[in-house]
Amino acid sequence: MLDFIKKNQTALMILVLILSLTAGTVLNHKIRHLRESEAFYRWILAAAVNERLFQDDDDQSEDALLFERCTALAENYAPFDNSPREAGLSLLGSIAQNYEDDKRIWSFAESSLAKEERIAFLTLAKGQKLQFATDIEYAEAQAGGVNVFNLFFGFRKVAANLVWLEVDRYWHQGNVYRMQTLMRTCVALDPQFIEAYLVGAWHLSYNATAQLPDTPWPQREWNARHEQCLGEKERFYYHGIDFLREGIRRNPRNYKLYFDLGFGIYKQKLEDYPNAVKYLAEAIRLPHDRWVPRQLFICQELNGQYGDALEGWKDYVDRYPGSMTAVEVAPRFIMRNEGLLFETEARLLLKNAKSTANPGEAEQMRSQAAALWEKARDTWNALDDPYGEGRKLMMDALELREEGRYLEAIATLDKARWDTGALFTEFSALIMEIKQEAAIPLSVSEKKALLRESEVGLCSGMPEEERQRRMKSAETIESSFH
Amino acid sequence: MNYLSSAFGGPWCVAVYTYREGIRRKLLIGFLILSLLVIFGSSFITSFVDPTAETDIDLKLIKDICVTAIAIFGALITVYISASVIPAEVETKVIYTVLSKPVSRVQYLLGKFLGIQLIIIVNLLLMGGLFFMALYIRQGIMPTLLLWSIFLTYFEFLIISAFTFAVSCAATSPLVPTLQGLFIYITANLTEYLKDVEHRAGQTGQFLDEAIGKIATALYSILPNLQNFSIKMQIVNGQPNDPPTDVMIPWLVLYSLVYAVAGFACAYLVFRRKEV
Known part of the structure; x- marks a missing residue:
């Protein structure tokens, strides 16, 4: 055997060369398939997040149409059988909600069942017709539109960093409009540059607007996309939103983008609590830092979702029992939400008691409401802080209102709103409600x-x-x- | 057992002395020092970024610059060392002494190739180690994804090294194979463009046009494509447990090993008739 090898070393080496090149060809084919599937998989995730969060019902873009084809195909994909489907979402979109199911989406993306859709995806991506796939290097290489130097060295990320330094320079010079263009170049070079989206959106929504006054209404213009009247300042907020949305489509598995959109812009800037809750809820689906759910619970409270906020805080305490937040902060928020829940239920029962025709039932409702009202008062007493004091004054005012002592009720609320800044808007609205009820100008x-x-x-x-x-x-x- | 020890003992001795010789080369040390300076200096580039913005941009800058520095200097070290080991021995006539010992040509080549790999690995570990420390000091957590990136970088270098080694077997001085090695590195990164040629070919319907398309297809299938390793950049800044990346890594390792065998076979076929 050894003699045979020694004698035929050259022939054997030629055989090894042929075999290795053949194996290399097979592997080239396999890796090409994997890379194409990877591009398709990332596009599916982006299209799924678009369907879940941003898509209009009548979206006729190539992305929406191809995703529709993929979702129809997913119905026939055996491993997806018996997967729960979320209301208003496709099966693929429902599965893509959970990052732990990414392997299932990947197995679908590379399956032979999805071959035709994969080819269609590559054809469209090559023609640059898919807006969520324009960042995929494969598609760009195929389109031949990328600088050769950058591509073969694969140093686009470094170029993006250098562009970012320019963005920073423009920011310090106050060149906000030029900065915006460069920011887009930066994320086009490196679509995974998360910090560029975060800092860029922060510049747009906060810093660029810091010196600008609110635009007077007559000077605003209708923005069809956002269905709002926007001036120069307000447009910057929406530029920030668009920039973060773009980042989310390209990086659907990064919680920071959802957090900044929900908390940074919708909560802090626009006070749009439903949207803030929507995006913060998305953020906590993904691996996240501890402070993310806390902001979600605060937004839920502001959005009137006291039950959800209460559950959230309790869950937080169970998860991190020894943490400072669990010991010092969470108990206060738990009491606040409990008190708010009691108040809301009591007011609802009183309202129902007024509208019901059955006197017995009405009486029962009133007594239930009184019990809940007392529980709320006990909670505010136990809370023992300006917020609790404010709520107690509000309860007093509502009782005075029930007795028809409107002016006293208004005076009590007026004192309470100045004592408790956090409740100013709510109490002011209540004062107006009482004034209208009492026919006070x-x-x-x-x-x-x-x-x-x-x-x-x-x-x-x-x-x-x-x-x-x-x-x-x-x-x-x-x-x-x- | 005896056969195994004699079959691999010889190459191992050659590998160790190749490593000892190679690691002392001034140019190699120069590249290494330059790369270490760039990695070390990457920490200072963060001073250009707005210090009031509390972000991870500085971390990203360091990561990208370091991965790029490792890719550039690592490739230069790989090409230089793979191209110079055999021609340097021919020039200094050490090869005659070695081959007069009971070491066959294939064993000699295997030893040289293993020695080159040792040098590349040690250099990569040095650069990667400094990068690892720079990140660990800033982040405070182990940057484990970085290890995967460096791991893949080595396998990319393995392909470059194997084919540069093959061309160096035909040369008598290190200059030409070094240039050829750089050419291999560049063209292997441009293999993706053959796909573009394939798509564009055949539009005129002329024979030559179609033939070019077919040749491009064949070359695209056979030639190694180093762009496949571009996920090493993606890994460093990406998320852990990314399914495509997890699947791709073992395939890329196998891919690299297969082409390394092909490169080594080429080296043997070139070297077997070399007059030494």
Whole structure:
């Protein structure tokens, strides 16, 4: 045997060469398949997050149409059988919600069943017709539109970093518009540059608008995409939102982007709590830091989801029993949400008692409401902080209102709102409600507050239908003034 | 057992002395020092970033610069050492002494090749170690994804090293195979463009046009494609437990080993008739 090998060393080596090149060809084919599947998989994740969070119902883009094909195909994919489906989402979209199911999506993306869709994806990506796939290197290489130097050395990420240094320079020079363009170049070079999205959106939503006054309504213009009247300052907020959305589509598994969108912009800047809850809830689906759920629970409370916030805080305490937040902060929030829940239920029962025709049932409801009302009062007493004091004063005011002592109720609330800054908006709204109920004239600023410009304000470029709706809404509100 | 020890003992001795010789080369040490300086200096580039923004941008800058420095200097070290080991021995006539010992040509080549790999691994470990420390000092946690990136970088170098070694077997001085090695590195990174040629070919319907397309297809299938290793950049800044990456890594290792065998076979076929 050894002699045979020694004698035929050259022939054997030629055989080894042929075999290794053949194996190399097979492996080339396999890795090509894996890379194409990888591109397809990442596009599926991006399209799924788009379907879940951003897509309009009548979206006819190539991405939406191809995703529709993929979702139809996924119905026939055996490993997806018996997978739970979320309301309003496709099967593929439902599975893609959970990052722990990424392996299942990957197995679908590389399966032979999805071959035709994969080919369709590559053809569209090559033609640069898919907006969520434009960052995929494979597609770009195929399109031949990438600088050769960058591509063969694969140093696009370094180039992105250098561009970012320029963005930073422009920011310090105050060149906000030029900075925006460069920021887009930066993320085009490196779509996984998470910090560029985060810092970029922060610049746009916070720093760029810091010196700008709110745009007066007559100077605003209708923005069809966001269905809002926006001025220069307000547009920056939405540029920030768009930038983060782009980041989310390209990096659907990074919680920081959802967090910044939900907390940084929707909560802090726009005070849009439903959207803040929506994105923060997405953030906690992914591996996240401890402070992320805390912000979600605060937003849930602000959005009136006291039950969810309460459950969340309790769960947080169970998860991190010894932490400072669990010991010092969470108990206060738990009590707050418990108190708010008692209050809400009591007020609902009283409202139902008024509307019910059955006197026995009404009486029962009233007694239940009284018990809950007392529980709420006990909770605020136990809380023993300015917030609890404010709530107690509000309860006193509501009791006075029930007795028809409107002026005293208003005076109590007025004191409470100045004592507890966090409750100012809520109590001011309640004062206006009581004034309207008692036919007490509203002040000029109160009338202005009721005619909220976001609801009745008019701006140029507004569609006629919207203009009419707002004008009608203004008339209805004005007719309620005494 | 005796056969195994004589079959692998010889190559191992050659590998060890190749390593000892190679690691002393001034140019190699120069590349290494330069790369270490770039890795060390990457920490200072963060001073260009806005210090008021509390972000991880500085960390990303360090990661990208270091991975790139390792890729560039590592490739230069790989090409230089793979191209110079055999021609240097021919030049200094040490090869005659070695081959007069009971060491066959294939054993000699295997030893040289293993010695080159040892040098590359040690250099990579030095660069990677410094990078690892730079990240650990800043982050405070073990950057484990970085290890995967460096691991893949080695297998990319293995392919470059094998084919550069093969061309160096035909040369008598290190200069030409070094240039050829750089050419291999560049072209192997451009293999992806053959796919583009394949797509564009055949549009005129002329014979030559179609033939070019077919040749491009064949070359695209056979030639190693170093762009497959670009996920090493992705890994460093990416998320752990990414399914495609997890699947791709073992396939890339196998891919690299297969082409390393092909490169070594080429080296043997070139070297077997060499007059020494």
